[in-house]
Amino acid sequence: MVPKNITNAQRAEILTQALPYIQNYYNKIVVVKYGGNAMINEERKMQVMEDIVLLSLIGVKVVLVHGGGPEISDMLGKIGKQSEFVDGLRVTDKETVEIVQMVLAGKVNKTLVNLLEVNGGKAMGISGMDGHLIEAEMKDERLGYVGKITKINIEPIMDLLEKGYIPVVSTIGCDMQGNVYNINADTAASQIAGAMHAESLISMTDIAGILRDKEDPSTLIPMIDIWDAAKLYGEGVISGGMIPKVECCIDAIRCGVKKVFILDGRIPHAILIEMLTDEGAGTMVVANKKDFQ
Numbered sequence: 001m002v003p004k005n006i007t008n009a010q011r012a013e014i015l016t017q018a019l020p021y022i023q024n025y026y027n028k029i030v031v032v033k034y035g036g037n038a039m040i041n042e043e044r045k046m047q048v049m050e051d052i053v054l055l056s057l058i059g060v061k062v063v064l065v066h067g068g069g070p071e072i073s074d075m076l077g078k079i080g081k082q083s084e085f086v087d088g089l090r091v092t093d094k095e096t097v098e099i100v101q102m103v104l105a106g107k108v109n110k111t112l113v114n115l116l117e118v119n120g121g122k123a124m125g126i127s128g129m130d131g132h133l134i135e136a137e138m139k140d141e142r143l144g145y146v147g148k149i150t151k152i153n154i155e156p157i158m159d160l161l162e163k164g165y166i167p168v169v170s171t172i173g174c175d176m177q178g179n180v181y182n183i184n185a186d187t188a189a190s191q192i193a194g195a196m197h198a199e200s201l202i203s204m205t206d207i208a209g210i211l212r213d214k215e216d217p218s219t220l221i222p223m224i225d226i227w228d229a230a231k232l233y234g235e236g237v238i239s240g241g242m243i244p245k246v247e248c249c250i251d252a253i254r255c256g257v258k259k260v261f262i263l264d265g266r267i268p269h270a271i272l273i274e275m276l277t278d279e280g281a282g283t284m285v286v287a288n289k290k291d292f293q
Contacts, residue, residue: 021276026059028199029161031257032271033189034112035067035171036206044266046115048204051271052166053121061161064116064123065169065192067185068108075103088244089139089146092182097145100182104170105129113168124165128173129180131156134188136173136181147173147181149188152195190248194255201252202274203245204265209283210246212237222280225289226250249285260285 006014032052039045055062072090073083076099084091092100105127116123128134133156136147160167171188173181186203193201210232212219224232229246232238238246249260263270263282273281286292 134173
């Protein structure tokens with residue numbers, strides 16, 4: 001984000017300008033949802049991890065919640081199993097949920113933990129099954145072992161934050177009978193952020209944010225509130241795959257999260273641009289815009 005040829009005085013000025021933003025987030029909880037197509041590019045993935053480590057080192061309590069849909073589809077393909085989706089959710093039979101558990105709690109989770117550690121962070125990977133962090137029940141029999149969250153137990157996350165770790169949470173859940181469920185990462189992140197009364201939730205995606213014209217990135221809407229969202233639904237501006245994302249944002253706001261950001265994970269250091277500058281890098285969702293004007 002900062003050119004290598006800048007002078008030391010310019011570097012100091014950049015840090016000084018970031019100070020008010022750092023003070024605003026110091027010792028506050030920020031939940032970052034990361035997954036899907038935003039994770040595919042390895043260079044961008046490393047930059048996201050750098051951003052998270054930097055935030056942690058300046059005193060922000062970052063919780064990383066991740067999915068891994070493309071990796072799950074890839075592994076299912078390797079064993080000759082076709083992925084099937086209903087209303088955007090993966091149909092998850094007994095065999096598939098075992099693959100989901102292996103990929104999310106294993107490969108993806110530990111890869112992200114390793115990248116955070118390589119960049120100087122202190123990270124610990126856990127799944128929604130650990131300490132019954134995410135309790136769930138079957139959402140719809142047509143979907144199989146796709147979970148509807150019934151309870152969030154934030155104690156395991158808080159324990160890690162208090163010990164200085166960056167918790168890295170894979171989105172699988174369980175019930176009291178030991179059944180394992182595939183949990184939508186956007187839903188899990190919004191409910192975890194809400195349960196923790198986080199300062200903000202950052203949802204990393206592979207589009208610029210909410211666009212008035214989905215074909216034109218220049219029509220990005222920088223801020224909406226709950227009333228705007230209802231209007232944009234009616235106008236068809238929020239449609240398709242953006243509908244469940246915005247619904248999760250609104251759920252988080254209603255649970256007490258102050259700000260939710262939909263960010264383009266393809267932009268280098270999008271998290272830092274959004275949090276530590278006045279430029280912004282996506283769409284911010286709030287309860288009432290008047291409180292931010």
